[in-house]
Amino acid sequence: MKYAFAKRVRHLQSSAVRDILKVVNQGNIISFAGGLPDDGLFPAKAIEDAFSRAFSKGNKALQYGETEGYRPLREVILERMAEKDITGFTADHVLMTTGSQQAIDLFSRVLISPGDVILTEEPTYLAALQVFQSYEATIIPVKCDEDGMIMSDLLSKIKLYKPKIMYVVPTFSNPAGRVWTLERRKELIKLIHKHHVLVFEDDPYGDIQFTNEGYTPIAALDDGSHVLYTSTFSKTAVPALRTGWIVGPYQVIRMMAQAKQANDLHSNSLAHQALYELCRHFDLDGHIQSIRELYAHRKDVMVESLSAAKKSGIITFEEPKGGMFLWLEASANVNTQALLPRAIQKGMAYVPGAPFYAGEPKQNTLRLNFTHATDEEIVKGMQALLTMFQEVEEETSLIK
Amino acid sequence: MKYAFAKRVRHLQSSAVRDILKVVNQGNIISFAGGLPDDGLFPAKAIEDAFSRAFSKGNKALQYGETEGYRPLREVILERMAEKDITGFTADHVLMTTGSQQAIDLFSRVLISPGDVILTEEPTYLAALQVFQSYEATIIPVKCDEDGMIMSDLLSKIKLYKPKIMYVVPTFSNPAGRVWTLERRKELIKLIHKHHVLVFEDDPYGDIQFTNEGYTPIAALDDGSHVLYTSTFSKTAVPALRTGWIVGPYQVIRMMAQAKQANDLHSNSLAHQALYELCRHFDLDGHIQSIRELYAHRKDVMVESLSAAKKSGIITFEEPKGGMFLWLEASANVNTQALLPRAIQKGMAYVPGAPFYAGEPKQNTLRLNFTHATDEEIVKGMQALLTMFQEVEEETSLIK
Numbered sequence: 001m002k003y004a005f006a007k008r009v010r011h012l013q014s015s016a017v018r019d020i021l022k023v024v025n026q027g028n029i030i031s032f033a034g035g036l037p038d039d040g041l042f043p044a045k046a047i048e049d050a051f052s053r054a055f056s057k058g059n060k061a062l063q064y065g066e067t068e069g070y071r072p073l074r075e076v077i078l079e080r081m082a083e084k085d086i087t088g089f090t091a092d093h094v095l096m097t098t099g100s101q102q103a104i105d106l107f108s109r110v111l112i113s114p115g116d117v118i119l120t121e122e123p124t125y126l127a128a129l130q131v132f133q134s135y136e137a138t139i140i141p142v143k144c145d146e147d148g149m150i151m152s153d154l155l156s157k158i159k160l161y162k163p164k165i166m167y168v169v170p171t172f173s174n175p176a177g178r179v180w181t182l183e184r185r186k187e188l189i190k191l192i193h194k195h196h197v198l199v200f201e202d203d204p205y206g207d208i209q210f211t212n213e214g215y216t217p218i219a220a221l222d223d224g225s226h227v228l229y230t231s232t233f234s235k236t237a238v239p240a241l242r243t244g245w246i247v248g249p250y251q252v253i254r255m256m257a258q259a260k261q262a263n264d265l266h267s268n269s270l271a272h273q274a275l276y277e278l279c280r281h282f283d284l285d286g287h288i289q290s291i292r293e294l295y296a297h298r299k300d301v302m303v304e305s306l307s308a309a310k311k312s313g314i315i316t317f318e319e320p321k322g323g324m325f326l327w328l329e330a331s332a333n334v335n336t337q338a339l340l341p342r343a344i345q346k347g348m349a350y351v352p353g354a355p356f357y358a359g360e361p362k363q364n365t366l367r368l369n370f371t372h373a374t375d376e377e378i379v380k381g382m383q384a385l386l387t388m389f390q391e392v393e394e395e396t397s398l399i400k
Numbered sequence: 401m402k403y404a405f406a407k408r409v410r411h412l413q414s415s416a417v418r419d420i421l422k423v424v425n426q427g428n429i430i431s432f433a434g435g436l437p438d439d440g441l442f443p444a445k446a447i448e449d450a451f452s453r454a455f456s457k458g459n460k461a462l463q464y465g466e467t468e469g470y471r472p473l474r475e476v477i478l479e480r481m482a483e484k485d486i487t488g489f490t491a492d493h494v495l496m497t498t499g500s501q502q503a504i505d506l507f508s509r510v511l512i513s514p515g516d517v518i519l520t521e522e523p524t525y526l527a528a529l530q531v532f533q534s535y536e537a538t539i540i541p542v543k544c545d546e547d548g549m550i551m552s553d554l555l556s557k558i559k560l561y562k563p564k565i566m567y568v569v570p571t572f573s574n575p576a577g578r579v580w581t582l583e584r585r586k587e588l589i590k591l592i593h594k595h596h597v598l599v600f601e602d603d604p605y606g607d608i609q610f611t612n613e614g615y616t617p618i619a620a621l622d623d624g625s626h627v628l629y630t631s632t633f634s635k636t637a638v639p640a641l642r643t644g645w646i647v648g649p650y651q652v653i654r655m656m657a658q659a660k661q662a663n664d665l666h667s668n669s670l671a672h673q674a675l676y677e678l679c680r681h682f683d684l685d686g687h688i689q690s691i692r693e694l695y696a697h698r699k700d701v702m703v704e705s706l707s708a709a710k711k712s713g714i715i716t717f718e719e720p721k722g723g724m725f726l727w728l729e730a731s732a733n734v735n736t737q738a739l740l741p742r743a744i745q746k747g748m749a750y751v752p753g754a755p756f757y758a759g760e761p762k763q764n765t766l767r768l769n770f771t772h773a774t775d776e777e778i779v780k781g782m783q784a785l786l787t788m789f790q791e792v793e794e795e796t797s798l799i800k
Contacts, residue, residue, distance in 0.1 A: 001596060001625045003651050004564045006513040006535075012658040034464070042462040048455045055448045059439040062447065062638040098498055098664035105663050109534075113406040131662045134509075135406075164404045196401060225401045238462040240670040251403050258412040262531045263505050264498035268668040270640040 011133035024349040030381040031349045036372040042238050046282040054273035065269030067261050069096025073276040077245050085220035095253050098267045100204055100244035103230040104128050106256040107200050111165050112137045119166035123356035125174045139358040148180030151187045158195045165198045171215045172205040172323030175356045175367040189221045199227045207236050207288050209322035210296040225249055236288050241271040295371050302370045305382035314389055326368045333396055336366040346388055348381040411533035424749040430781040431749045436772040442638050446682040454673035465669030467661050469496025473676040477645050485620035495653050498667045500604055500644035503630040504528050506656040507600050511565050512537045519566035523756035525574045539758040548580030551587045558595045565598045571615045572605040572723030575756045575767040589621045599627045607636050607688050609722035610696035625649055636688050641671040695771050702770045705782035714789055724771045733796055736766040748781040
């Protein structure tokens, strides 16, 4: 039978890159492609204890839950938000989601009609781009530099496209690992208030910082009307519980909750109860500190492995101040998508940069995760990558 | 700020009924409105043991999982499907979802373009109707009798609308509690093969049967090409784990998995691992037998409480052979939506029938859940309901 799929699925087709990387996960390749936390860090004992506490509450813990999520967990999240200066909200302004991915999806579902413009950074999180495309949005990328979005370009695009929404990852962006300056964040708030643009601030990595600078979320600079802030327990506690949240203006959260009712009724409420117990009885912030230390070390190993090549000009990159990724730019003649099968032959894998672009991609970019491989694997994997680049250089000069 | 929501949200607005019922959950009203299983039946100890077994597998159990869901659980589900004569599939034909609600949503997302026709029973599951509406489908209800869909009406609507999809709940339908005869099921298979219609068979209640008749799922009569079958652990194990599944043609499952990647990446994989352990180390079928016995008893209590009124002709209903609901029709002059606040004043709540209709609603219908209230509560609640109907009769004759 020929299945007549909806028009929107043309944006859901599996990419060639994803198909290649699926093979990688089954082989003996060192993968820097995924966004996996280090397994060894998971506080397994504390999570098992948290489940025991949840079970001790009796059978009610196993019944259907509220669409918005377990209310005591939403209260805990408000406390954690307040530590980031995101205040003025109640539990009614918080929606629990199945990972922060579902927050991106529900936001898009209630705000994007086909053809609507959404502004994004360039490059930006590829799975967010896929969601926006699946709702048939017109994605307009805004130019960025090492301080964040370039405000003059943002302003001209706001004037030109009159967008009602934008999507940003201002702290340790995915894939570029960048951090917006406070000044840019403040300028953004002014602009969006003046031009009535609703901002989705995606902050899965904000807690994973390697310095003590402390970054102010854009939501903390807002008055509660123009910014939705989302984050997740996947990077700080465990991914398997698939628990994220979004906090923001009541009307938007309310509409997203109604969309969630159609989507899946509610997320796993036993996981919510366990995470509530975890937050109450486990030093999550102390745990986050140990995550920061390990990931900062891994980042150092990767940067060190790449430093000679950077000096010699074969590659360029900015050293990440946090997050899970290093964004690398190779020589202009390198096509990282075309080279991926060759990298895999050499025993390592990455994500080519092109899918992170809504506009014209830089084909010589790639994203490297530094949180899942061991020190030895990082050294070995970077050697393989650089060897390949070296070979490509030589082959190119032979052709010339 | 005025939030400019997408066009599709007009179908997501909270209904007056839902708002009324939300209040009920906070008060001392006996609610027959929800579809809640009995808390007392949850195999809490077995589930806690299942989680312990999952935790004993080590930290890998807490990492990100596959979008399709934990593979060993998909294998277990295949075994359970085979017991229902649903065969010929592999784990690649199974997608784990966040409740069967997400299966309905993902199916709609990949198959419904605005304006596409979907055929349904009349009445049918209201949350499915909401999903279809949110994707801007044109819903065409097909006439039903106590044996299922009426095939002559189905055929004429297939010819008229040339639909590519239909949605059915053939075993203990929600809300009507009906069961299709085997003959109707076989006729459906012939029709959909001839006219190339893809069927979504929703079977959350199939295991909750009160007789030993044994009903053949429509999917068991198909060759694996035209029917997707979905069910859930929410009614047989526990709702809080939000775990459902869908099995069917590879191409459709594959596309739904890609939509799920955009929607939420994957469901809670720790819950999948625990449910796998539950199925392997707990007598789930024995447990289902005890659920059947309790719910059959509760159904008897409800039927008995309503039998005098049925005899006297104030109300009519078919006795459910399974599932969780009794579908009641009151006198023609009764409007169950208008009367809901009055029922609540009398201490009980139900879901008015109108929202279950895609076409012209029967305003004198309502749905009663019999699985969550105690025997005493059922007796008391039905008395309150019948007293109200009696009062309405008297008021009407006074007006005459």
